[in-house]
Amino acid sequence: MKKMRAYFLFLLPFLLLSPIPLSTGADVTVNEAFGPIRNERNLSIVDGFAALKWGVSVEDAHKIYPDLREDSSKFYTQYYKGKKGPDGVYVFYVRNNENLRVGGHSLEPIEYRFLQGKFVAVGMGVSCDEDTPCNTEAIYQDIVKAIRKIYGKPYNLASRTYQDDATVSKTGGIEKVQEIEWKIEDETITVSKSVEPKFSSIDIFIFSYQGYFSATGQER
Amino acid sequence: MQRGKRGNAMIEVMGKRAFLNAVMVAVLLLFISENAGSANGQGGLAEERNYNLAEGFRSLKWGAQLADAKKIYPDLLFVEQIPRTDPKYLYYRRKNENKTFSGLEWDRIMYVFTKSKDFVSADAETRFELEDKDKAIAQYNDLYQKITAKYGKPFHAEKTDEKGYPFLYSGIWHIGSESVSLDLGSINDNKIYKDSGVESEISMLEFKLGMYSDKGEGKALDF
Numbered sequence: 001m002k003k004m005r006a007y008f009l010f011l012l013p014f015l016l017l018s019p020i021p022l023s024t025g026a027d028v029t030v031n032e033a034f035g036p037i038r039n040e041r042n043l044s045i046v047d048g049f050a051a052l053k054w055g056v057s058v059e060d061a062h063k064i065y066p067d068l069r070e071d072s073s074k075f076y077t078q079y080y081k082g083k084k085g086p087d088g089v090y091v092f093y094v095r096n097n098e099n100l101r102v103g104g105h106s107l108e109p110i111e112y113r114f115l116q117g118k119f120v121a122v123g124m125g126v127s128c129d130e131d132t133p134c135n136t137e138a139i140y141q142d143i144v145k146a147i148r149k150i151y152g153k154p155y156n157l158a159s160r161t162y163q164d165d166a167t168v169s170k171t172g173g174i175e176k177v178q179e180i181e182w183k184i185e186d187e188t189i190t191v192s193k194s195v196e197p198k199f200s201s202i203d204i205f206i207f208s209y210q211g212y213f214s215a216t217g218q219e220r
Numbered sequence: 221m222q223r224g225k226r227g228n229a230m231i232e233v234m235g236k237r238a239f240l241n242a243v244m245v246a247v248l249l250l251f252i253s254e255n256a257g258s259a260n261g262q263g264g265l266a267e268e269r270n271y272n273l274a275e276g277f278r279s280l281k282w283g284a285q286l287a288d289a290k291k292i293y294p295d296l297l298f299v300e301q302i303p304r305t306d307p308k309y310l311y312y313r314r315k316n317e318n319k320t321f322s323g324l325e326w327d328r329i330m331y332v333f334t335k336s337k338d339f340v341s342a343d344a345e346t347r348f349e350l351e352d353k354d355k356a357i358a359q360y361n362d363l364y365q366k367i368t369a370k371y372g373k374p375f376h377a378e379k380t381d382e383k384g385y386p387f388l389y390s391g392i393w394h395i396g397s398e399s400v401s402l403d404l405g406s407i408n409d410n411k412i413y414k415d416s417g418v419e420s421e422i423s424m425l426e427f428k429l430g431m432y433s434d435k436g437e438g439k440a441l442d443f
Contacts, residue, residue, distance in 0.1 A: 153347070155347060156424060157409065157410075157423045158409040158411075159409075159410040160411050161411070163413065183327075185315070186299075220297045220298040
């Protein structure tokens, strides 16, 4: 038994140093943020999200996820649909019956965002209001803790407190936003929490410059 | 019979030991081969030229054209251009970078090229959360001493604090046509928007080491 323990202790550093792929899971239930899920449909964050590689075309994405359909949410329809930004047009897609849990909390829907027809970003979140009350701070901390566990120290921490007259008259009080961002190679993960008197939300936004350069045709 | 049992037990023990040895050797071989693979992926870390400051950074000579740099480092990737419109500098990183430099582990190492795509500067950067202030200061002081020991007193140095945190710790050394800069500063990204204006507070600390050459700008050729 002692020898077994000695062998194990000898091997432990090598096992710990061996690269373990970190994956994202969108079509499987995960209890920790972004894996590690040993599932062939889950790519590492530096390669893609779930089974979609950064920069993949809408057509190829449909072959992988036939249930991918254009988002019909108010947010997308109001702010993005058909609007041309400086880099082109964004189209958001969602899937049926996805179940992604980060830090023990369900985040839905997952928006697969395509720029100029190429996969560049993912958005997901939780919203709370008087009809659907929740502890925004606790959820935010759980999510941040889960992502820290995988990606460690963040690249940026930021907060915004809006206490100007325009915000107060619009929201009925002060609006507080907290943000934390990680940079992993060409990808960034941003978790933001916004709290107003009657509404609060937590959003996770994953953006890939790899996908962006592919969408904008910029040579690297 | 007794001996036979003991003999079988010994064979069993020896078998177990041989099995464990085989597992250990297999894991070691796997570990070694994976690391050898990653070293090759880095464009051959073992073959890194490591030019001195007067010549270049790692395997790239100051003034090297981007196309030639990509032959040396095929994993060189464009990151950003500064300023975004009408850029003066183009920032690149290596996909398989060895982020240890000067005895420190950096978050990022960037290769900077001019608009005309000449290699002009290398930047190493690490960010610290405010609770790691003491570690950040210790790393700054340690590297400051090392650079001073090698290149003498800096051309300019200053240490300014704000609310108990380093606001700007900076040192710059000019060595011939090359310069070395060391900075530890605050990032003010906590903002309060009021009708009277915007107030900002420190959110993180940024530690940067920069190595710059006039050769990349073509200036060193002007006499």
